[in-house]
Amino acid sequence: MKFILKLFEIAIHLDRYIGDVIKQFGLWTYLLLFFVIFAETGFVVTPFFPGDSLLFAVGAVASLGQLHITSLYFLLSAAAFLGNITNYWIGYRLGPGIFKKENARFLNKNYLEKTHRFYEKHGGKTIIIARFLPFIRTFAPFVAGIGRMTYWKFMLFSAVSSFLWVALFLFGGYFFGNLPVVKKNFSLVIVAIIVISVVPAVAGYLRERKTRRLEDVAGQKKAGF
Numbered sequence: 634m635k636f637i638l639k640l641f642e643i644a645i646h647l648d649r650y651i652g653d654v655i656k657q658f659g660l661w662t663y664l665l666l667f668f669v670i671f672a673e674t675g676f677v678v679t680p681f682f683p684g685d686s687l688l689f690a691v692g693a694v695a696s697l698g699q700l701h702i703t704s705l706y707f708l709l710s711a712a713a714f715l716g717n718i719t720n721y722w723i724g725y726r727l728g729p730g731i732f733k734k735e736n737a738r739f740l741n742k743n744y745l746e747k748t749h750r751f752y753e754k755h756g757g758k759t760i761i762i763a764r765f766l767p768f769i770r771t772f773a774p775f776v777a778g779i780g781r782m783t784y785w786k787f788m789l790f791s792a793v794s795s796f797l798w799v800a801l802f803l804f805g806g807y808f809f810g811n812l813p814v815v816k817k818n819f820s821l822v823i824v825a826i827i828v829i830s831v832v833p834a835v836a837g838y839l840r841e842r843k844t845r846r847l848e849d850v851a852g853q854k855k856a857g858f
Contacts, residue, residue: 675716692806724778
């Protein structure tokens with residue numbers, strides 16, 4: 634039992650223990666990293682696993698030659714993508730059971746249909762933006778599965794978001810992770826990267842909403858309302 638708890642502690646704080654893990658496990662470190670990145674979005678119940686901070690820390694370690702950066706990039710991008718796919722199917726399978734009651738107050742089929750329409754219309758942007766937001770990225774694919782987002786669209790945007798996310802944090806750590814100022818302000822750097830990466834997508838989304846609102850108002854005026 635103590636051994637299992639120790640492994641769990643290492644997993645949720647792998648960004649802190651990465652140096653010791655490499656010394657102790659060698660090449661098995663790649664498998665452990667794959668599992669943690671996969672689990673963070675693959676299982677609905679593990680949003681507390683490290684994601685952004687782990688990628689950044691691993692990139693910094695790779696810059697010292699202890700891990701191979703190219704192998705890490707493709708391996709962890711695949712882990713993030715497969716995690717999304719797994720979580721989607723969990724939501725897809727559980728959806729009918731969750732929403733099977735016709736007159737449930739909060740979980741009725743009407744809400745399921747609304748969720749489906751939302752993800753068909755805004756699902757791509759949602760999946761990409763959510764990938765850069767801790768905790769939210771764990772639940773976005775689950776809800777997409779519940780809402781029956783078209784699978785090929787989900788796969789496409791999941792792939793794009795996964796490769797972008799891993800690239801940003803992994804290579805960010807690789808090129809900047811060992812700078813003294815970054816080491817001293819590690820948490821602030823992670824938050825700053827998240828904010829900077831999300832701002833363009835959010836701005837585009839808000840701009841599109843504003844444009845649609847203006848078009849609706851113009852349409853109503855034209856119709857005589």
